[in-house]
Structure formats: C-alpha cells, structure tokens
Amino acid sequence: MLRLYDNRLSGNGYKPRLLLGHLGRAYERVEIDILKGESRTPEFLARNPNGRIPVLELEDGTCLAESNAILFYLAEGSRFLPDTPLGRAQALQWLCFEQYNHEPNIAVARHWLQHIEMTEAQRAQIPARQEGGRAALAVMERHLTETPWFVGEAMSIADIALYAYTHVAGEGGFDLAAYPAVSAWLARVAAEPGHVPMDPAPVGVVAPPA
Numbered sequence: 001m002l003r004l005y006d007n008r009l010s011g012n013g014y015k016p017r018l019l020l021g022h023l024g025r026a027y028e029r030v031e032i033d034i035l036k037g038e039s040r041t042p043e044f045l046a047r048n049p050n051g052r053i054p055v056l057e058l059e060d061g062t063c064l065a066e067s068n069a070i071l072f073y074l075a076e077g078s079r080f081l082p083d084t085p086l087g088r089a090q091a092l093q094w095l096c097f098e099q100y101n102h103e104p105n106i107a108v109a110r111h112w113l114q115h116i117e118m119t120e121a122q123r124a125q126i127p128a129r130q131e132g133g134r135a136a137l138a139v140m141e142r143h144l145t146e147t148p149w150f151v152g153e154a155m156s157i158a159d160i161a162l163y164a165y166t167h168v169a170g171e172g173g174f175d176l177a178a179y180p181a182v183s184a185w186l187a188r189v190a191a192e193p194g195h196v197p198m199d200p201a202p203v204g205v206v207a208p209p210a
C-alpha cells in the first residue's frame, strides 16, 4: 500500500491527499511532527535527504519527495494529468509558478503567522512575503478571469497544487474577497466530486469510498 508521510498543517502534504481522494486510492497516512524536527531525523533523511514532508513511499519502498512531483507521479494515466504534450507542459508551468511565486510567499506567511513564534527577521519579512503573495494571486486572478481551470477544460494537478495554499491564504493575512475569479475557482474545486478537506487530516489507513 502507498504510504504518505505528511503533516496535518501542511498544504504541500494536502496536495497528494487531495489527489488520492479524487483517485479513490487507498494509502496509509503517517503524521510527522515537523515542529518537533521529526522530518530531520536520520531515519527520515533516508527517505528524503531534504528533510521535508510530503514523502510518498511506494509499495516497493521507493520514496518520492516534492509535493508537485508526487502529484505528477500519482496523476499518470488519470484525467488529472492533461493528455497532450502541451497540456502536460502547461500543468508543469503552473506547478513551477506555485513553487516559485506562490508557496514561498503565501504558505510561508501563513506558517510564520499561524504556527511558530516568529523571529524578528521573520517578522520583518512578512510585508514583502504578503506583497509577493498578492502578486501571485493577481496572476491567478487574471488567468481565471478567462478560463474556469488552469489547464484545459477540467480540473488537473495544476488546480490541485494551487488550491492547497490558496484556500487557506486568509491565514497568511490575504484578503481573498479582492480576487473574485480566484474565489469562484476555489468554490469550483471544492464542489468537485471526491473532494476531501485539508482539515481534519485522516489518521492511519485511508480507504477509498465504498
């Protein structure tokens, strides 16, 4: 059975959880307390030398890290991976945008504001992270004004990757009401059959719905 090393607060961990829900695939979910350093133990570093969740452990023990790489792997052959070379490249375009422009601003602002005691250096960076996050939301708003989904005619891994931290952006101090097309898209994603919420995170073996 697939095993997902995850953390309940993490949008990066939620991405594979959301896709696995849509795929109806069973997996075992293992909670890693990242605030206690459990992703930095020698045992965990053997699974991901970068010391971060999520990590997907395949049936043969092979470990795959990086949330968007995990999405790409799990979506193979499903309707969530576009079926043309251009469509797949466009999905990758948005996965790269998510990791470079979106997550380092929106997820980091949320994490610092909600989950840790900020250092002075982190506190000083909050306005810049929020400015970067608003710029990323504006890019999404512009795209979603023209099309209901990030790539093609249906929800794909591009939507799943971007949904994870956008739907909790309020926790990072972002006002989603300022982005009506993004807000409508969030509702569209959440209304898709098979949708699972970020919270509560399931415990142990997660079976597909009967």
Ligand SMILES: N[C@@H](CCC(=O)N[C@@H](CS)C(=O)NCC(=O)O)C(=O)O
Residues within 6 Å of the ligand: 007, 010, 011, 012, 013, 034, 037, 039, 040, 051, 052, 053, 054, 065, 066, 067, 068, 099
């Ligand atoms: N680019 C990575 C980022 C992973 C990441 O930053 N994971 C965080 C939780 S969201 C983590 O494990 N932090 C613990 C640590 O750095 O020790 C991905 O998309 O999977």
